[in-house]
Amino acid sequence: MTPLRILVAVPLLIWFSLTWSQERLTVAYPGPLNITYLPLDLIAKIGADKAEGVQFVPRYTGGGGVALQQLHSRNVDFAGAGVPAAMSAKANGNDVVVIAAIDDLAVFVLMVRSDLKGQVKRPRDLAGKVVGVTSSSLSVKTTAHQLAELLLKNDGLSPNQVRIAAAGQSWEELSAIMRSKSADAILGFEPFASRLRDAGLVYFLFNLGNPTETASVPGAGFLMAALETRSDILRDAPHKAEKMVAVIRRTLQWMASHTPEQIVEALQIADAGARASLLKSLHQYPRLYSPDGKFSGRQTRETSLFYAAAEGATRPVVLDDIIDARWAGRKP
Secondary structure (H helix, E strand, O other): OOHHHHHHHHHHHHHHHHHHHOEEEEEEEEOOOOHHHHHHHHHHHHOHHHHOOEEEEEEEEOOHHHHHHHHHOOOOOEEEEEHHHHHHHHHOOOOOEEEEEOEOOOOOEEEEEHHHOOOOOOHHHHOOOEEEEOOOOOOOOOHHHHHHHHHHHHOOOOHHHOEEEEOOOOHHHHHHHHHHOOOOEEEEOOOHHHHHHHOOOEEEEEEOOOHHHOOOOOOOOOOOEEEEEOHHHHHHOHHHHHHHHHHHHHHHHHHHOOOHHHHHHHHOOOOHHHHHHHHHHHHHOOOOEOOOOOEEHHHHHHHHHHHHHHHHOOOOOOHHHHEOOOOOOEEO
16 A cells, blocks of 8 residues: 555544444434424534534434334434323333433424314314324324323313324425315424414414413423433443433533524525524524423423323323433422
8 A cells, every 4th residue: 555545544544433433322303403302403513422422323203202112112222202202101111211301492383274264263173173293103192192182172172073193293294284185283393383384384273382372281381302211221321321411411502502593504404495494483482492401390390280181190100200310400
């Protein structure tokens, strides 16, 4: 080998060696560009994983319920999912432990097809119609599914009076559903909800992110996105959980010190429409994310109230029994 080739080959060998030596942390979560789980999209973009000496490996799913199934099936080490969904998983016998908070504000939008504006003015008007939510399963009811049923029940309508269907959570999926009229309403995430409204495809019937609309929802301030793992990871590889929490904390602290414009720029989004809708939502909901990953006493109380109203009567779970706060910590 010539000296020039050696000079080129040695740095490459060092780079490959460093890359392969980094421990891979696989995380299933709804994404990409779901605003609720946006901190996970940012991890690799800002180098938060490399700063902790690990490699973050995302596994995108169509909802938190699917992410928790991936965790339970041991296809990944961690999941990003709603805590009420994690409680549902635990109630159905899944091994799930919540180890860090991601969000500070739960944002869900119940949106209805624009051509139904004269017919559907409140949740009970959805009787006999199709309501899309993120995918649930026999062992995990997603938080969107729980909230949809709770909104219907609180307005005097049995969930059996509507058809709940899986709706995905990407712009492509949701816009196709609304254009094809495959569903009459969707309970979904931002920024897709606002983008659908701006495109004239839907109108908002209820927005959990708007404090003036949440009085009818017990525990409306629940902890939505969180980081979950399994008990075998905590037993056999606790360093993985410690590193993953450190990566999350580093990312949340970076977000807290940067503007929405800087966050969107870091994500390097090619689609102009996606960039604009995400930026708009980040400005609309300034306190979306936890600044430190700690478990808030306020949020855990609200989460317990929400789950009790949604599923707790038939499948009770004590939230503190599935939280391990040794790395994230707690706060009032």
